[in-house]
Amino acid sequence: MTLIKANVVVQLKSAVHDPQGETIRHALEQLELGQVESVRQGKFFELTVEASSKEEAEKIVREIALRVLSNPVLEVFQVEIES
Amino acid sequence: MRLEESLAAHNLTREEYDAIVGKLGREPNENELGLFSVMWSEHCSYKSSRVHLKRLPTRGPRVLQGPGENAGVVDIGHGLAAVFKVESHNHPSFIEPFQGAATGVGGIIRDIFTMGARPVALMNSLRFGPLTVPKNRRLLSGCVAGIASYGNSMGIPTLGGEVVFEDCYNLNPLVNAFCLGLASKDRIFLAKAEGEGNPVFYVGAKTGKDGIHGATMASAEFDEAAEEKRPTVQVGDPFLEKLLLEACLELMATDALVAIQDMGAAGLTCSTAEMGARGGLGIEIELNRVPQREAGMTPYEILLSESQERMLLVAKAGREAEVEAIFKKWDLDAAAIGKVTGDGLLRVLAAGKTVAEVPNRALVDEGPVYERPMKRPAYLDAVAAVELPEPTDLEETFVRMLASHTIASKHWIFEQYDHMVQSNTIVMPGGDAGVIRVKGTPMALAMCLDGNGRYTYLDPYLGGATAVAEACRNIAAVGATPVGATNCLNFGNPEKPEIMWQFARAVDGIRDACERFDVPITGGNVSFYNETEGKGIYPTPVVGVVGILEDATKRVRHYFRTDGDIVYLMGNTDEELGASEYLKLVHGRNDGSPPRLDLDTEAALQSFTREVASRGLMHSAHDLSDGGLGVAIAESLFGPLGETMGASIALETPRRADGVLFSETQSRILTSVPSASADAFLALAEEHGVPVKRIGVTGGDTLEIRVNGTSAISKNVDDLREVWWNAIEKGLLR
Numbered sequence: 155m156t157l158i159k160a161n162v163v164v165q166l167k168s169a170v171h172d173p174q175g176e177t178i179r180h181a182l183e184q185l186e187l188g189q190v191e192s193v194r195q196g197k198f199f200e201l202t203v204e205a206s207s208k209e210e211a212e213k214i215v216r217e218i219a220l221r222v223l224s225n226p227v228l229e230v231f232q233v234e235i236e237s
Numbered sequence: 238m239r240l241e242e243s244l245a246a247h248n249l250t251r252e253e254y255d256a257i258v259g260k261l262g263r264e265p266n267e268n269e270l271g272l273f274s275v276m277w278s279e280h281c282s283y284k285s286s287r288v289h290l291k292r293l294p295t296r297g298p299r300v301l302q303g304p305g306e307n308a309g310v311v312d313i314g315h316g317l318a319a320v321f322k323v324e325s326h327n328h329p330s331f332i333e334p335f336q337g338a339a340t341g342v343g344g345i346i347r348d349i350f351t352m353g354a355r356p357v358a359l360m361n362s363l364r365f366g367p368l369t370v371p372k373n374r375r376l377l378s379g380c381v382a383g384i385a386s387y388g389n390s391m392g393i394p395t396l397g398g399e400v401v402f403e404d405c406y407n408l409n410p411l412v413n414a415f416c417l418g419l420a421s422k423d424r425i426f427l428a429k430a431e432g433e434g435n436p437v438f439y440v441g442a443k444t445g446k447d448g449i450h451g452a453t454m455a456s457a458e459f460d461e462a463a464e465e466k467r468p469t470v471q472v473g474d475p476f477l478e479k480l481l482l483e484a485c486l487e488l489m490a491t492d493a494l495v496a497i498q499d500m501g502a503a504g505l506t507c508s509t510a511e512m513g514a515r516g517g518l519g520i521e522i523e524l525n526r527v528p529q530r531e532a533g534m535t536p537y538e539i540l541l542s543e544s545q546e547r548m549l550l551v552a553k554a555g556r557e558a559e560v561e562a563i564f565k566k567w568d569l570d571a572a573a574i575g576k577v578t579g580d581g582l583l584r585v586l587a588a589g590k591t592v593a594e595v596p597n598r599a600l601v602d603e604g605p606v607y608e609r610p611m612k613r614p615a616y617l618d619a620v621a622a623v624e625l626p627e628p629t630d631l632e633e634t635f636v637r638m639l640a641s642h643t644i645a646s647k648h649w650i651f652e653q654y655d656h657m658v659q660s661n662t663i664v665m666p667g668g669d670a671g672v673i674r675v676k677g678t679p680m681a682l683a684m685c686l687d688g689n690g691r692y693t694y695l696d697p698y699l700g701g702a703t704a705v706a707e708a709c710r711n712i713a714a715v716g717a718t719p720v721g722a723t724n725c726l727n728f729g730n731p732e733k734p735e736i737m738w739q740f741a742r743a744v745d746g747i748r749d750a751c752e753r754f755d756v757p758i759t760g761g762n763v764s765f766y767n768e769t770e771g772k773g774i775y776p777t778p779v780v781g782v783v784g785i786l787e788d789a790t791k792r793v794r795h796y797f798r799t800d801g802d803i804v805y806l807m808g809n810t811d812e813e814l815g816a817s818e819y820l821k822l823v824h825g826r827n828d829g830s831p832p833r834l835d836l837d838t839e840a841a842l843q844s845f846t847r848e849v850a851s852r853g854l855m856h857s858a859h860d861l862s863d864g865g866l867g868v869a870i871a872e873s874l875f876g877p878l879g880e881t882m883g884a885s886i887a888l889e890t891p892r893r894a895d896g897v898l899f900s901e902t903q904s905r906i907l908t909s910v911p912s913a914s915a916d917a918f919l920a921l922a923e924e925h926g927v928p929v930k931r932i933g934v935t936g937g938d939t940l941e942i943r944v945n946g947t948s949a950i951s952k953n954v955d956d957l958r959e960v961w962w963n964a965i966e967k968g969l970l971r
Contacts, residue, residue, distance in 0.1 A: 166472075168531075169445060169446040169447060169531070170445075170447060170470070170472055171445050171447055171471065171472040171474070171478065171530065171544065171545070172472070173441075173473075173474035173476070176474075177476075180568075208635065225330060225333070226473065227333040227470055228333060228336065228470060
């Protein structure tokens with residue numbers, strides 16, 4: 155068993171309204187920080203898991219991301235296993 | 238797609254389709270089919286309920302606006318009007334509890350300020366399955382957090398309401414949200430388009446793909462495929478709605494506005510068609526001018542989107558710049574998307590090309606109306622007389638009752654709500670009714686929500702009437718006079734004759750009680766198809782009543798306040814354990830007959846209570862409901878800030894001790910009266926013909942209850958409070 159690092163990004167589904175992202179975009183506009191067409195915000199998680207292989211680590215992290223880190227009704231996630 | 242598939246996807250029957258073809262004189266295109274689908278859905282058209290709702294009393298000397306607008310309006314004197322309504326958001330809250338409940342609150346708030354009122358109070362009626370099921374714990378905490386998030390962000394106090402737990406709401410929670418606003422009575426705005434050539438504005442948030450076909454969804458049962466219905470969830474933005482509220486009220490203070498309607502279920506389609514139909518006019522809109530969140534949306538998607546925080550309004554021609562300036566000031570989009578026309582048609586253009594053209598009236602007024610078949614459900618015949626073993630340990634049973642999640646303190650819930658913002662709250666959550674001062678006047682407004690699914694299941698007529706009676710009694714208990722009501726009727730699938738029978742009987746019960754208490758119904762909503770996998774909820778009519786207290790300082794609270802007061806029970810007690818909380822909790826059954834209700838007895842009790850309150854003769858008054866006298870006594874010992882007071886009570890009964898403690902006989906109120914006022918109190922009781930019985934005195938730090946001279950309960954009050962106070966938290970943290 156080794157310690158494996160995994161990164162998880164959770165974002166709202168593309169069709170779901172993102173008031174926070176909108177607010178950030180609006181702020182950028184007011185601060186005149188360039189022409190930003192759209193902003194979608196999300197969450198980033200770093201996990202360190204004990205697993206026998208990268209495949210097993212990914213399986214564990216996907217389960218955690220689906221059941222705990224994201225709300226599957228509104229959000230999607232991406233998992234990246236660090237080598 | 239074959240026609241049958243298309244109709245199934247749109248929840249339209251073949252007969253309904255033929256009717257559409259008849260009205261148009263041609264086949265509808267896909268966009269038009271989408272329009273009819275949402276406008277003729279149960280949610281928007283009330284096609285199954287309309288024939289029954291007609292029986293409800295909706296007029297009265299104070300009613301300024303009855304059903305059919307965004308909310309009801311009642312004259313409360315001092316040149317002011319109360320604008321209020323209750324509405325369900327059951328289906329969205331089941332799919333996504335936080336956002337579902339939050340947008341339910343957002344929707345009802347918009348309904349209120351659309352009428353020109355500033356929202357000043359929120360309440361909600363929530364029903365969940367037992368907290369022993371993990372999913373229900375998530376639903377409860379999600380819904381409560383969602384309600385808190387929206388209401389608190391908007392700066393509107395949430396004054397409580399009711400929270401009930403029952404197996405039948407497992408996987409089909411009920412989330413009914415109520416809002417009340419204040420307006421100047423001669424500045425009420427309606428959603429009726431007027432003036433050919435007047436510009437039509439779209440204001441508020443941009444349109445996205447969220448919630449497409451939400452209205453059709455709310456008109457269908459859930460099955461396991463509900464997972465796939467998930468992308469229809471909307472995400473609310475309370476801070477944007479706050480801006481929308483302020484912008485709309487500012488615009489309303491000018492005379493540039495003709496009509497306004499919020500975009501709720503069925504979004505742009507519903508608001509446009511309804512405004513046009515009410516004015517007997519047409520409206521033409523260009524979809525390319527609709528502010529859009531994402532590129533490449535089809536006309537169908539723009540028409541049916543249920544994005545939140547949007548409004549449609551008609552302004553006076555020539556005043557466009559004024560409208561735009563106000564919305565710009567509040568940092569909101571305001572786009573002139575079309576104009577009022579004289580042809581009665583809803584004409585939708587996309588880049589100048591007509592993509593839908595339908596008579597407004599066909600969508601709004603000429604939808605199907607069903608007189609669905611009705612049948613008395615067979616289970617009612619199986620209702621048995623209740624024969625129960627008497628509990629061996631009454632004290633232990635009493636403590637168990639206080640820990641029932643339906644009875645226990647709801648502080649875990651209402652403490653998440655800001656109930657003091659705006660600084661007018663004078664009876665806080667946990668009381669019989671929420672009460673707020675009306676600034677600038679000596680008066681206060683009282684409001685409450687009540688319903689009982691168990692009673693309605695076992696006797697729909699009685700359940701409907703009792704919901705009204707109990708709500709009015711709660712209003713009387715704080716010293717106020719009911720002036721108007723709103724209802725949210727949560728039922729199963731109306732295509733089942735048994736459900737339709739329950740509905741019709743419940744409506745009759747509500748009608749009779751409203752007539753007796755002179756409380757007109759000024760609006761509300763119907764939520765059918767509350768079934769998951771074919772299993773329905775108990776029929777659950779929820780009634781919201783608003784009352785006036787001319788002198789705010791005369792409000793009465795529900796808990797004992799002073800040592801040595803005399804405790805009186807107003808009203809007679811019968812042994813009525815059928816359909817009671819005690820029967821369910823202790824004996825695990827829901828059967829028998831719900832407690833009887835005599836409307837004249839109830840009316841006498843309420844007017845007596847009001848007079849006692851206005852003369853300042855009592856220190857507390859608490860309505861008896863779930864759990865009967867035993868629970869009402871316990872609740873009277875617990876003040877809202879942790880203060881407690883004991884009491885010594887002696888009860889007499891020719892029958893069972895559990896009967897006298899837990900019977901849910903209606904038309905009763907528990908009160909504490911200072912001994913100096915006792916004579917006046919008793920004289921008034923006689924005058925009103927209300928039986929009152931002295932049952933004990935307040936004081937000390939224990940609760941002593943003797944039944945027929947034998948000690949039944951002897952407990953330290955703080956220990957009792959501990960059980961009652963912490964039960965829900967314990968249920969959630971298991």
